[in-house]
Amino acid sequence: MRSYRQFAAVYDRLMEDMPYSEWMSFARRCWDKYGVPKTVVDLGCGTGNLSIPLARSGFSVFGIDLSSEMLSVALSKWDEPYTHGLRENVGTVRWLQQDMRDWDLPMPVDAVISFCDSLNYLTEQQDILSTFRQTFAGLVEGGLFLFDVHAPRQLERYAEEQPFVNDDKDVAYLWTCEYDSNRMEIEHSLTFFIQEETAPKSGSGGALYSRFEENHVQRAYDPQWIADQLVSAGFELLHRCADFKWDKPNEDSERLFFVARKP
Template structure:
């Protein structure tokens, strides 16, 4: 698994166009259906782009990530937030460096989320099964586990459309992909140039990143959830409470303990 060591410093800049509000809307729609939680574990929380708005909304959040650097950035954002000091609803965040395959909380939570294709970073079936067992073990009875993954066709699309290039004043990258079709596993290689400072002669830091993701068939993921003990497993697609089809790119799961 990737710990995002150097990447943490530029993560928010590169991810600013990600559909975080859509993930929030999807989660809320599911909670209206399965039960509104008070306590939430956010697996693969990164720099807190979902944990922080959840806490601002009054939820008590355990923000869990493997990367200490990502957690430090998230904690600093939360501490600097005006809502952290002057909020009307008493939410909270506890930042925890743990592996999503083997994590533990002081007490079970009402809901677990893992968005932004975190599960795709588990590239062995045994690791996915372990993550599902851990989520099941840390949920209260009746709690719901929500997560999303890239569909296999999405990884194939990345491989077909690469390379990707960004060239802006403060940051640039070259992003190439190589797909192992037998394993439906993709290796992303990024060379990132991040501007250091605002002066005319500011230098650019070069960051080399390699990320590996694997896509799994929805039927297999459903079976793995059932083997972990989950019941009432529903499969949705592309941020809507509708079943996936052959064109779906991002697959969502809701599984109840």
């Protein structure tokens, strides 16, 4: 399972180029086609980069994540004065520290989303099955489950193209990967250097940086196996596509999307 510690403090800075607007557009396209929800669970919500825009658009959102640090950042962003003064029809959001494999709410919801390859952090098949079954149980009849995962080939690309280096003035990182082709599993090893906010003492010769390390493991699964497990959990599989387009996946696809409904 994904576990962010110090990473939470710099997550938004490092993820600022992620296509959050495209995830939002994909969800809205699905909802326009199959039914617009009122209540939405965001599984693996992180720092709220999708939960908060959904709530600002009037949805009642439950942001669920295993990391208390990530949820703390999300809460601070939601509590900014800008959020509450934005518009009259702003929705609500509740932040819940729960495991996506056994998440639970007092009442079923209309839709569940899990984007930004959150499900790839489930590294055993049983974890995927548990999440699918729990999500099925947590939806109303007719409720939609939208999610994406990295394609197996994408994890291979990470291993082939690594190392990755970022060297900004106030934050830098070195990112390396080790790939296990038998399990289609990759371990990301990240070393961060974060500039201290306090100024260095006179004569020190430069800024001070804190160093910390994070290790994250992701696993890819055969797309047909995922589809079969959705059906086994009781879902009706409505659509499969890739890379934010409505087209069918192909060998070059990087991010696979699944649209499922509880009958």
